[in-house]
Amino acid sequence: MENANFPVRHRKLSLESKENKTEIVICSYEDHILVIATQIGAMGTILHARKEEGMSVEPTFSVSVIFGKRDEPMLIATARRLIDHIRSLSLFSSILDSCSSTVFFHPLLIFSSSFVPSKPLVLSLGLKEHSSETLKEIVAAVIENRLW
């Protein structure tokens, strides 16, 4: 039975360039975000990224390769860029929610991000090459079509 109200939202898109075609799938689960970007028809390297919970004003992130290439810093940088964006949007929406019934901005709510739960990210990159231009295009496309 195909369900039009499936609880997991997903979005699929393609990036065409003269050399390669990149297929991107973005899924929003209740407890994490999944992003798959592939040029090779396989998942490739899989990374996990999450915001570290702490009391520091500045957020810290944990990014690790859980499958595949562990010596490609650009892949880790890509995951970090996306988890930072997920965290930023979570903070912004949390501030909007907290201000909906108040008439003033509470400074602790604005400057502390430790209580804001943002979803961790599972990022799969199956690419033919790991140039910064390609990864920037992928990041831009994912953010433009984000589900968080």
Next chain:
Amino acid sequence: METEYDQVLHSVAHVQISDQTGDSSHVNLEEDGVKVSCFTEVHDDVTLHFQIIRLAKQIYSNTISVTSVLGGTSDNTGSGIARRLVMKTGLNIIFASNIPKNNPLLEAKAEKMLIRKLIDLGYTMPTPLRAT
């Protein structure tokens, strides 16, 4: 005496790929593109949601290796299901699940539903290994 769980396991083991691939010839395994299929099944008042993300590249392998990349529990139920899916379908599979623990009947039912859906979608390889 055979329990309902044993019956479900036996029915899963007897799902024949060769009997079901008559309609799968229209699926071009060399076709580029990602296919996302979502479906929902209800079993004994439990709603199961399935999402299959099919990637283009398929490699048939006569050996099966299973590893847990994220999460996982001590009872390794996910690895068992993943292994049987690979043996039945011949596909490379990354399996993610969120099923309540200590419910082997539900796991077996979910596995059976997933195998049937993979066959219906035509994603199975023509000469899969037999599940033992």
